[in-house]
Amino acid sequence: MSAIHLDSAVLAALQDVMGDEYPLLLDTYLADSEERLRLLRQALHEADAQSLRLAAHSFKGSCSNMGAPMLTALCKQLEEVGRRESLAEAPELIERIEREFAIVRILFKAERQRYRR
Amino acid sequence: MPARLSILIAEDNAADRMLLSTIVSRQGHRSLTASNGLEAVALFEQERPQLVLMDALMPLMDGFEAARRIKRMAGEELVPIIFLTSLTEGEALVRCLEAGGDDFLAKPYNRVILEAKINAMDRLRRLQDTVLQQRDLIAQHNEYLLNEQRVAKAVFDKVAHSGCLAAPNIRYLQSPYALFNGDLLLAAFKPSGGMHVLLGDFTGHGLPAAIGAMPLAEVFYGMTAKGYCLTEILREINAKLKRILPLGVFCCAALLNFSFQRRVVEVWNGGLPDGYLLRADGAERVPLVSRHLPLGVLEPAAFNDRYEVFPLQLGDRVFLLSDGVLEACNQQGELFGERRLQRVFSANRQPAQLFAEIQQALLNFRGELQDDVSLVEVSMVEEGSLNRGPLVFTGSGQNSPLDWSASFEFRGETLRRFNPLPFLLQLLLEVEGLRPQGGALYSVLAELYSNALEHGVLGLDSSLKRDAEGFAEYYLQRSTRLAELREGYVRFHLHLVPEAAGGRLIVRVEDSGSGFDGQAIVEQQLRVDRLCGRGLALVRQLSERCTWPEDGQGVSVEFSWSAGA
Numbered sequence: 001m002s003a004i005h006l007d008s009a010v011l012a013a014l015q016d017v018m019g020d021e022y023p024l025l026l027d028t029y030l031a032d033s034e035e036r037l038r039l040l041r042q043a044l045h046e047a048d049a050q051s052l053r054l055a056a057h058s059f060k061g062s063c064s065n066m067g068a069p070m071l072t073a074l075c076k077q078l079e080e081v082g083r084r085e086s087l088a089e090a091p092e093l094i095e096r097i098e099r100e101f102a103i104v105r106i107l108f109k110a111e112r113q114r115y116r117r
Numbered sequence: 118m119p120a121r122l123s124i125l126i127a128e129d130n131a132a133d134r135m136l137l138s139t140i141v142s143r144q145g146h147r148s149l150t151a152s153n154g155l156e157a158v159a160l161f162e163q164e165r166p167q168l169v170l171m172d173a174l175m176p177l178m179d180g181f182e183a184a185r186r187i188k189r190m191a192g193e194e195l196v197p198i199i200f201l202t203s204l205t206e207g208e209a210l211v212r213c214l215e216a217g218g219d220d221f222l223a224k225p226y227n228r229v230i231l232e233a234k235i236n237a238m239d240r241l242r243r244l245q246d247t248v249l250q251q252r253d254l255i256a257q258h259n260e261y262l263l264n265e266q267r268v269a270k271a272v273f274d275k276v277a278h279s280g281c282l283a284a285p286n287i288r289y290l291q292s293p294y295a296l297f298n299g300d301l302l303l304a305a306f307k308p309s310g311g312m313h314v315l316l317g318d319f320t321g322h323g324l325p326a327a328i329g330a331m332p333l334a335e336v337f338y339g340m341t342a343k344g345y346c347l348t349e350i351l352r353e354i355n356a357k358l359k360r361i362l363p364l365g366v367f368c369c370a371a372l373l374n375f376s377f378q379r380r381v382v383e384v385w386n387g388g389l390p391d392g393y394l395l396r397a398d399g400a401e402r403v404p405l406v407s408r409h410l411p412l413g414v415l416e417p418a419a420f421n422d423r424y425e426v427f428p429l430q431l432g433d434r435v436f437l438l439s440d441g442v443l444e445a446c447n448q449q450g451e452l453f454g455e456r457r458l459q460r461v462f463s464a465n466r467q468p469a470q471l472f473a474e475i476q477q478a479l480l481n482f483r484g485e486l487q488d489d490v491s492l493v494e495v496s497m498v499e500e501g502s503l504n505r506g507p508l509v510f511t512g513s514g515q516n517s518p519l520d521w522s523a524s525f526e527f528r529g530e531t532l533r534r535f536n537p538l539p540f541l542l543q544l545l546l547e548v549e550g551l552r553p554q555g556g557a558l559y560s561v562l563a564e565l566y567s568n569a570l571e572h573g574v575l576g577l578d579s580s581l582k583r584d585a586e587g588f589a590e591y592y593l594q595r596s597t598r599l600a601e602l603r604e605g606y607v608r609f610h611l612h613l614v615p616e617a618a619g620g621r622l623i624v625r626v627e628d629s630g631s632g633f634d635g636q637a638i639v640e641q642q643l644r645v646d647r648l649c650g651r652g653l654a655l656v657r658q659l660s661e662r663c664t665w666p667e668d669g670q671g672v673s674v675e676f677s678w679s680a681g682a
Contacts, residue, residue, distance in 0.1 A: 010225070017228060018139055025139075029132035054174055062132045064225040 003069075005100070006107045010067025015115070026112050029066050030105060033059065037098060040078070044090050052090060053082025059097075071100045122239060123147040125166040127157035127183060128201060129175040133224070137170060137201070140228045144235070154178025158186045161196075168238055169198045170222070173213060181216040188217035195245035197238035201226075262324075269327060270296060276334045280305040281312065284503055289493040290472045298489040299326030300439050301368075303334055305341040306505045308542065308559035311377060313341045313350070314495050316437040317370040317412070318389060329362050329413070344539040344559050347374040347383050348422035351412070355420050358413030367413035371405070371437050374424075377500040378560065378655055382435055385424040387411045390443050391455075393462070395494075397432030402462060405435070426592045428585055429497040434468065441489035445479050453482050468494075505556075519548065519620055525609045532570060533602050538563055541609060548613065550620050550678040557659040558622075561674055564652050565626040566607060569671075571595060573630025574605040605629040608671070619679035627671030 015022045036059040043052035060075035078093045124146050128134040131152070138148040149164055151157040155178045157171065169187060173180040184198050199220045200213040213221065219241075220234055273296055282289060282304045291302055299319035306312055315337055319326040333354055340350045351372060358368060369388030376382070386392060387409035394403035409421055429435075438458075445453040461478050465471050472492050479490065523544075527537050542559055545551055551558060571577045575598040581587040605628070612623040657663045660674040 014136070017136070017143065021135075021139060025132060025135055028135050032131045057174060058130050061224045062130045065133055065136055067225070 005068065005070055005103050006111075007067035007069055011111065014067070023112050023115055026108050029062060030108060032062060033101060033105075036062075037101065040094055040097070043082075044087070044094060047087055049082050049085040049087060052087070053079050056082055068100075068104050071097065071104055074100055120239070121145055121147065122168055122235070123149065123164065123166040124235070125149045125151065125157060125161055125164070125169045127151040127154065127169065127175065127180065128172040129153055130172070133172075133201075133226075136226060137231075140226065140231060141170075141235075144228075144232055146235070154180060154183030157183045158190075161187050162190060167196065167242060168235065169196060171198050171200055171218070173200055173202045173209065181212055184213075184216040184218060193249055195242045197242055199234055199238065266294075266297060266324070266327075269324065270294070273327070273330060273334075276331065276338075279338060281505065284312070284505075286496040286498045286503060287314070287493065288469075288472065288496075289491075290476070291491045292489065295489070295491055296327045296330060297323055298441070299368075300441070300489065300491040301330045301333065301370075302491060302493055303337050304495075305338050306503075307341055307374075308344045308556050309376070309378070309563055310500065310503075310505065310556055310560060312373075312375040312495070312503075313337065313347070314373040314375070314437075314493065315370060316389060316439065316491060316493050317368045318439045318491070319368045320366050325366065329358055329366065329368060332357055332361060333368065333412075340539075344542045344563075346536055346538075347372055347385060347424060349536055351385055351422050352417065352420060355412045355415065356417045359416065362413050367411045369407075369411040369440070371407075372424075373435055373437070373495060375435075375495060375497070377498060377503070379652075380429050380431075380497060381426055382429055382495075382497070383424045383426050384435070385409065385422065390438055390440050392435065392437040394427055394429075395434045395436055395462075395468075397430055397434075402459075403427065405437075423596070426588070428582075428588050431497055431499065433497045434494050436471075436494045437492070439489070439491040441491065442475065442479065445483055445490075447483050453479060457482065519613060519615045522610070522612045524611070526606050527608075528606045529603050532574060532605065532607065533599055537607075537609070538566060541611075545611070545622065548620070548622070551622060551676065554676055554678070558676060561656050561659050562609075562624070564656050565624075565672060565674070568652060569607045569626050569628035569630070573628030574607060575599060575602070576630065616677065616679075619677065621675060621677040623673060623675050625666075625671055625673040 014025065018025050036055055039055040040052065040059070043049075043055055056075050056079040060072055060079060063072040063075055074093060074097045078090065078097065081087070081089050081093060124141050126134060126137050126141065126148055128137060128150070129152050134150050134152065138150050141148045149160055149166055151160050153175045157169070157180075158178070160166075161169070169184075171180040171184055175183075180200060184200075187196060187198065197219040198217060199222050200218045201222050201224070202209070202213065210221065219238060222231060222234060270293075280303050281287070282302065284304065284306075287304055289302055291300060292298065295302075299321055301315070301317040301319065303317075304312060304314045315333075317330070317333065319329050336354050336357055337350060340353060345353075354368075354370075367388075371384065371386040371389045371392055374383040382394075384392070384405050386405055386407040388407050388411035391407070392405035394405060396402075405425075408423070408425075415421075442458065443452065443454055447453075457478060458475070461471075461474050465474055471494070475492065476490070525537065525541070527535065531537075538559065541562060542555070545558060546555055572579060575595060577591060577594055577598070579591070581591040581594075607629075608625075608627040610623075610625040610627075612625075614621050614623070656672075656674060661677055662675040664673050665671075666673060
């Protein structure tokens with residue numbers, strides 16, 4: 001696992017804290033993230049910089065908690081774009097976020113299966 | 118491990134919420150979760166958690182508004198709010214603080230830091246709780262104390278106002294709570310129509326300072342009403358206070374004995390600031406200096422009851438003050454002092470304005486009002502111009518004895534120390550018919566006794582009292598001769614006879630002196646001198662009959678009454 005996508009030390013700590021509920025936390029994160037992505041696209045569609053900023057901010061928070069440093073960094077850039085209201089830079093950033101999330105999701109699914117076994 | 122807390126977590130992000138909730142539960146607390154500000158406020162109202170973890174940015178109602186509402190609901194209780202945020206801009210952090218946030222927790226969450234923050238906030242919360250409890254306790258105690266003071270004051274006012282402070286020749290100024298500054302002002306009529314006035318200042322403040330006032334007032338009123346004289350009252354008060362008060366608590370006091378008949382005042386001052394004798398014509402200001410230790414300091418045997426006597430003219434005033442006046446302190450730490458007071462006296466034109474002028478001078482000096490000042494001023498007025506109430510008696514007056522005689526002889530030692538008047542008066546006032554004349558009876562007996570003692574037994578020459586110097590000399594000789602007295606006597610023969618419609622009291626007073634021609638003295642005194650001549654004229658005026666037996670030994674007076682009168 002590449003540390004730039006998922007920080008295994010963070011995952012170990014989460015597993016320690018959550019115990020039996022660790023897989024549930026992963027599921028919750030993935031479901032919540034789908035919702036955040038949907039909100040990001042909607043904000044872009046509506047050209048609503050403030051909503052874009054809030055959604056990026058919230059997504060950034062959970063990504064940092066879940067140990068996804070690359071995704072956290074991209075969300076932070078997008079939050080900044082929203083704050084500056086320079087929406088022109090948003091489509092490319094959102095696309096990169098979606099690509100990165102696709103990787104993170106695969107890694108989390110694997111983590112989940114590894115844990116089950 | 119601190120106590121189990123109930124902690125509200127408000128966070129719109131489900132994964133973060135779950136993570137926090139689990140961390141908090143694992144640390145032994147109960148967690149309540151909300152996904153937006155509205156839910157958070159509703160949950161707080163319902164569950165009253167002790168601590169809140171609050172995300173700043175949430176839908177429906179953000180964390181700032183929710184925090185403000187929760188703080189408002191919490192009131193005085195401290196409900197710490199820790200903002201969950203990765204906000205890095207200073208402005209946003211300021212908004213958290215303004216909304217009532219107590220701390221921040223940044224993402225990603227670190228459970229060690231979170232635990233430390235929760236513990237710190239819990240300590241703060243409990244500290245605040247303790248402070249509030251103690252504040253309430255103090256408020257409760259204070260209320261209790263004030264209530265006790267109200268009760269004590271109400272009881273004491275009843276005692277204090279049983280006196281004659283309202284008499285028209287007395288002017289005084291005192292804070293209503295002076296008692297709790299230790300200040301005490303008492304005045305009472307003597308059976309003879311004279312007046313005792315006491316200004317006292319107990320050490321300390323509050324209830325300890327007030328507690329001694331009660332026994333003091335009791336002795337003062339009780340003994341004054343029974344006809345005891347100034348020195349006896351002083352001795353009794355001193356002995357009583359010495360016996361009951363703890364070490365270091367005592368009473369600075371001045372006691373005045375006004376005689377309107379004789380137009381003199383006797384002054385004893387123990388520890389109060391100088392009082393003043395203010396002449397009606399404004400000519401002089403005689404200081405009434407403290408010459409004694411305060412009451413309640415000395416053992417009875419060491420107590421000194423020597424007083425000074427001053428002849429007074431109509432309109433002369435005696436002024437006493439507590440040390441609150443002289444010790445008033447301004448912002449530079451200076452004391453008001455004697456000299457400033459003297460200036461107020463000198464500038465005074467209208468006697469009635471004196472108190473107001475002293476207060477104004479204190480106000481100018483300090484910049485604020487002074488509330489522990491006690492002032493009193495007693496004027497010499499015409500005898501009989503004061504409307505005094507009737508004498509108060511204990512006992513129902515039933516079964517009064519009507520047909521008896523008794524003779525008393527008071528000799529040497531006894532004459533030096535003992536005042537037989539209250540004793541005789543108590544006996545005579547057992548006779549109900551004599552009670553309405555109690556004042557006159559006392560005045561006459563007092564006059565006859567002092568005449569027998571001073572002129573008969575001690576051989577003093579009353580013509581000395583023609584001027585102020587001679588007046589002082591007279592009293593000096595009186596105390597010297599009294600101290601040296603070994604022999605001599607004063608006899609009272611009391612003879613009570615029932616009469617058809619009432620009864621009659623015949624009192625004969627004799628002494629061991631060489632005898633005197635009473636009639637001649639009366640005639641001479643009526644002509645000459647007003648300082649000493651008042652005595653026998655008064656006896657004649659107050660008693661029904663006054664005769665001098667042929668042998669020149671003593672004098673006989675009679676009082677009679679009719680039943681139902």
